[in-house]
Amino acid sequence: MSWDPYLDLRTGVLRNRLGITDPAEFARVEADFTSARIAQLWRHPLPGDYDLAHLQRFHQVIFGDLFEWAGQLRTVTMGKGGALFCDPGDLVSTAVRVFGRLAEDGHLRGLDRAAFVDKLTALLTEINFLHPFREGNGRSQRAFLAQLSREAGHVLRWAGMDPEANRAASRAARGGDNGPLRAMLERLVDDGPGRPPAPRSPSDHQR
Numbered sequence: 001m002s003w004d005p006y007l008d009l010r011t012g013v014l015r016n017r018l019g020i021t022d023p024a025e026f027a028r029v030e031a032d033f034t035s036a037r038i039a040q041l042w043r044h045p046l047p048g049d050y051d052l053a054h055l056q057r058f059h060q061v062i063f064g065d066l067f068e069w070a071g072q073l074r075t076v077t078m079g080k081g082g083a084l085f086c087d088p089g090d091l092v093s094t095a096v097r098v099f100g101r102l103a104e105d106g107h108l109r110g111l112d113r114a115a116f117v118d119k120l121t122a123l124l125t126e127i128n129f130l131h132p133f134r135e136g137n138g139r140s141q142r143a144f145l146a147q148l149s150r151e152a153g154h155v156l157r158w159a160g161m162d163p164e165a166n167r168a169a170s171r172a173a174r175g176g177d178n179g180p181l182r183a184m185l186e187r188l189v190d191d192g193p194g195r196p197p198a199p200r201s202p203s204d205h206q207r
Contacts (some may be wrong), residue, residue, distance in 0.1 A: 037062045052095035059140040074134040085131035108152040121182040
């Protein structure tokens with residue numbers, strides 16, 4: 001990708017509503033704004049059908065203060081670690097299949113813990129590959145999956161996530177091994193009372 005319309009090419013900072021071009025300043029402001037919005041979503045669930053449009057609304061709420069394109073599907077090709085994410089032209093059709101399977105699975109409701117973690121692992125692997133936004137994929141999908149989990153009767157405590165373990169598990173899943181990702185989610189899922197998620201750094205994998 002030789003040119004990225006989302007970036008200020010002089011500074012490498014994503015073009016933003018606040019006009020910030022200093023990378024360190026933008027990182028601080030972005031973390032503050034998105035942490036507040038994620039906490040808001042925990043307190044006030046976002047209605048929807050747990051499909052691509054619903055995920056887009058999560059992204060719009062979390063990043064709408066910062067980006068004009070919040071909630072919009074990316075138009076550029078992206079990858080990580082030598083592996084490409086879903087092609088922009090295939091995002092909608094791929095999402096129809098991913099979220100269609102989720103609907104067929106009853107949005108993971110009525111499952112015991114082991115079956116829930118199995119299904120959640122497969123879903124997270126697919127959403128990681130989808131990577132529908134230019135920025136903010138991880139935070140949007142974590143908020144989306146936390147709400148999905150609560151409505152399915154389980155608590156997904158992202159505050160306990162180790163960023164390096166997440167990065168390693170995601171790399172393994174891209175290579176076809178979901179074991180590390182399932183092991184990570186096994187540690188994060190419980191059935192106790194939920195608490196608002198702790199703020200996550202924008203350096204977390206799958207931002």
